[in-house]
Amino acid sequence: MIFLIIPFALIELYLSLKTGESIGFLWSVIWIVLSFALGMMLLQRSSQTMMGNMQSMRQGKLDLRRFQNVSMAYFIGAILLIIPGVFSDFLGVIAFFYSLYLQFIVKITPERTNHFTKQGDDNVIDVEIIDEHSRSDRSS
Numbered sequence: 606m607i608f609l610i611i612p613f614a615l616i617e618l619y620l621s622l623k624t625g626e627s628i629g630f631l632w633s634v635i636w637i638v639l640s641f642a643l644g645m646m647l648l649q650r651s652s653q654t655m656m657g658n659m660q661s662m663r664q665g666k667l668d669l670r671r672f673q674n675v676s677m678a679y680f681i682g683a684i685l686l687i688i689p690g691v692f693s694d695f696l697g698v699i700a701f702f703y704s705l706y707l708q709f710i711v712k713i714t715p716e717r718t719n720h721f722t723k724q725g726d727d728n729v730i731d732v733e734i735i736d737e738h739s740r741s742d743r744s745s
Contacts, residue, residue, distance in 0.1 A: 613692070616692050617690040617691070617692040617693060618690075620690070620691040620692045621633075621689075621690045621691050621692070624636075624691045636691075636694075637689045640686050640687075640689070640694045640697075641686070641687055641689065643686050644683045644684065644685070644686030644687035644688075644697065645683075645687060647679070647682065647683035647686065647701065648680075648683040648684070648687070651679060651680060651683060654676075654679055655676055658672055658675055658676060658708065659672070661708075671707055674704075674707055675704050675707045675708055676704075678700045678701070678703045678704035678707065679700075679701065679704040681697075681700045682697045682698070682699075682700030682701035682703075682704060683697070683701070684697070685697030685700060686698070686701070
């Protein structure tokens with residue numbers, strides 16, 4: 606775990622310093638405050654979003670795996686936007702757009718499988734069995 610945190614912190618520090626150098630201190634502070642506010646707003650709305658996703662799952666528009674992916678991407682995106690820094694904001698926006706993609710774009714063509722189809726009707730072969738031995742016994 607520490608092997609992931611150290612490179613993340615170094616990338617975050619480097620990108621934040623370069624961005625602050627480019628846009629200035631005041632704009633960097635405005636960026637941090639706005640991304641924090643956006644992340645908090647998304648986190649506060651997460652319960653409403655989850656309820657909407659549960660309703661979509663009940664209607665068959667989302668399967669369980671997609672529901673879990675949408676929920677986790679939304680939650681992780683909100684948390685990453687709350688963390689101050691350019692790299693975490695970038696990752697948070699990607700996670701949020703991924704959740705939007707799963708919620709709206711993938712919902713257009715839902716994969717609905719019907720597990721209650723009658724088995725065997727389509728694969729039936731009609732045959733007629735003629736027993737010639739019983740016919741010859743009757744005719745004699």
